[in-house]
Amino acid sequence: MAKLTFQTDKCKGCGLCVDVCPKGVLALAADKINKKGHHPVEAVNEEACIGCAFCATMCPDCIIKVTRP
Amino acid sequence: MVVFDKPHALTDVPMHYCPGCTHGIVHRLVAEVIDELGIEGKTIGVAPVGCSVMCYDYFNCDMIEAAHGRAPAVATGVKRAQPDSIVFTYQGDGDLASIGMAETVHSAARNENITIIFINNAIYGMTGGQMAPTSLPGQVTQTSPYGRDVNLCGYPVKVCEMLSQLDGPEYLERVAVNNVKNVKAAKKAIKKAFQNQVEGKGFSLVEVISSCPTNWGLTPKKALEWIDEKMIPYYPLGVYKDRTAKEENK
Numbered sequence: 001m002a003k004l005t006f007q008t009d010k011c012k013g014c015g016l017c018v019d020v021c022p023k024g025v026l027a028l029a030a031d032k033i034n035k036k037g038h039h040p041v042e043a044v045n046e047e048a049c050i051g052c053a054f055c056a057t058m059c060p061d062c063i064i065k066v067t068r069p
Numbered sequence: 070m071v072v073f074d075k076p077h078a079l080t081d082v083p084m085h086y087c088p089g090c091t092h093g094i095v096h097r098l099v100a101e102v103i104d105e106l107g108i109e110g111k112t113i114g115v116a117p118v119g120c121s122v123m124c125y126d127y128f129n130c131d132m133i134e135a136a137h138g139r140a141p142a143v144a145t146g147v148k149r150a151q152p153d154s155i156v157f158t159y160q161g162d163g164d165l166a167s168i169g170m171a172e173t174v175h176s177a178a179r180n181e182n183i184t185i186i187f188i189n190n191a192i193y194g195m196t197g198g199q200m201a202p203t204s205l206p207g208q209v210t211q212t213s214p215y216g217r218d219v220n221l222c223g224y225p226v227k228v229c230e231m232l233s234q235l236d237g238p239e240y241l242e243r244v245a246v247n248n249v250k251n252v253k254a255a256k257k258a259i260k261k262a263f264q265n266q267v268e269g270k271g272f273s274l275v276e277v278i279s280s281c282p283t284n285w286g287l288t289p290k291k292a293l294e295w296i297d298e299k300m301i302p303y304y305p306l307g308v309y310k311d312r313t314a315k316e317e318n319k
Contacts, residue, residue, distance in 0.1 A: 002072065014089030014282075014289040020249060038088065053073040054249050060093030061084055066072040 002051025004043050007063040013038035017055035017064065023048040026055060078103040078112075078129045085123060089289020091246045091279045092120060092188065096127055098246075098256045099159070099186060102263050103130065112155045113147050115140040117169075119161035120194040138169025141176035144183045155266055157184040162203040163193045166226050170202075173228070180237040180271040184262045187228060187274055190281040191300060198284030202226040205303055210284070225303070229276050233309040239271035241309040245278035247296040251306075270313060278304055 004025070011034055018026045018041065027044045034040045041063075043049065056064040078100035086092045103109050112130040116122060118137040125132035135143040140158035148156045165173050165187050176183065192210055193199040200210040200217055203225050207216040229243045240262060244255035255277055262273035278300050280292035287295055308314075 010083045012088035016089060016289055016293070019290050036083070051072050056073040057249050057252050058094065060086065060090055062075045062079060062093065062097050065074045068070045068072050 001047055002049045002066055002068045004046060004049060004055075005065040005067070006041060006043075008040045008042075009035045010061050010063045011038060011040035012036060012061060013040060014060065015041075016058045016060065017041055020054045020058045022052065022054065023050060025049045076100040076104045078109050080127055080129050082126045084127060086120065087281075087283040089280070089282045089292065090120070090194075091277075091293075092124075094246045094252060095159075095186065095188060095255070095259075095277050095279065096124065098252070098259050099157070100128065101256065102260045103128075105260065106263055106267060108155045108263070108267065111153060112157065113151070115144045115147070115156070115158040117158065117160040117164035118195075119164045121159055121161055121188065122195065124159050138164050138167070139172055140164065140169065141172040141181070141183065141185065144185075145176055145179075145181045148181060148183050152182075155184075155263065157186060157263070157266075159186045159188070161188045161194065162190065162201045163195075166202045166228055170226075174232070174235070177232045177272050177274070178235050178237040180239065182266055182269055182271050183273075184266050185272075185274040186259065186262075187276045188279045189228070189276050189300075189304065190279040191225075192281050192284045194281050194284055198281075203228075205299060208299075227304065229274070229309040232274065237272060238274065238310055239312050240265050240273040241276075242274075242311075243276040243278065243304060243306050243309065245296055245301060245306055247278070247280065247293040254306075265313075276304075278306070 051068040053066045199212040242258045245251040265273045282292040
């Protein structure tokens with residue numbers, strides 16, 4: 001299982017990472033608002049993450065760090 | 070094992086771009102290339118006027134802010150004064166293809182040993198979505214509410230095709246950043262453009278088809294689809310000139 005780390009305060013909630021994830025790991029947090037006033041991304045199903053880093057590749061703000069054991 | 074992390078050549082400053090704007094992706098690709106080639110200490114970037122006007126805050130190398138459209142002229146001066154440095158400009162379509170067309174064409178014709186990253190999003194982003202020289206025929210913008218009328222406003226400028234007719238430039242390629250595959254291809258092109266400069270080959274320009282969700286009036290996801298549906302058919306991706314490869318094939 002890969003590990004995802006987000007710089008949540010820099011997230012603008014564009015959702016490009018959510019759309020590109022092949023395993024449905026990510027979602028925008030509907031009940032949270034970050035410093036910038038956006039609903040930030042969060043990992044709702046991290047066990048399914050395969051560490052492909054597609055999310056990080058498409059993230060315009062470079063907020064995702066992907067590590068694999 | 071770290072699979073993906075922010076490149077060192079990108080600062081921690083939060084970017085001011087709209088949500089879903091692909092400027093951020095291209096910034097990251099440039100920063101990754103600077104890291105991979107190990108040229109951070111001697112790289113000098115030239116920022117344009119436009120949405121990316123504040124890109125000097127985001128790159129961890131020396132940056133200069135040029136007057137509108139004059140980035141290739143400033144880059145020429147820097148490169149000639151300091152031939153050991155690696156000089157790149159980062160320009161949008163309003164900057165490079167409109168007010169700065171003369172500087173672009175002449176620096177290409179002179180084969181200046183600089184790298185140009187050209188963002189083509191078919192609209193003037195910073196000023197609020199007016200028609201750009203690269204706006205597509207029929208495209209609705211603030212100043213063409215009924216769609217771009219080619220009889221009135223003429224046809225879009227295809228920068229790569231136009232510059233490829235000159236003898237000067239070393240390398241011209243058009244890429245897009247609307248999906249993972251295209252982003253990886255874009256990085257390869259940007260790396261080659263910087264590598265050419267390191268090897269002293271000359272003028273390299275990479276045109277990146279980019280999205281502007283805010284001014285196109287689309288969601289970030291729909292904007293990326295619009296690139297596939299409308300932009301790429303009009304602006305075909307590919308290498309338009311690669312002098313070294315051509316000579317090797319002879």
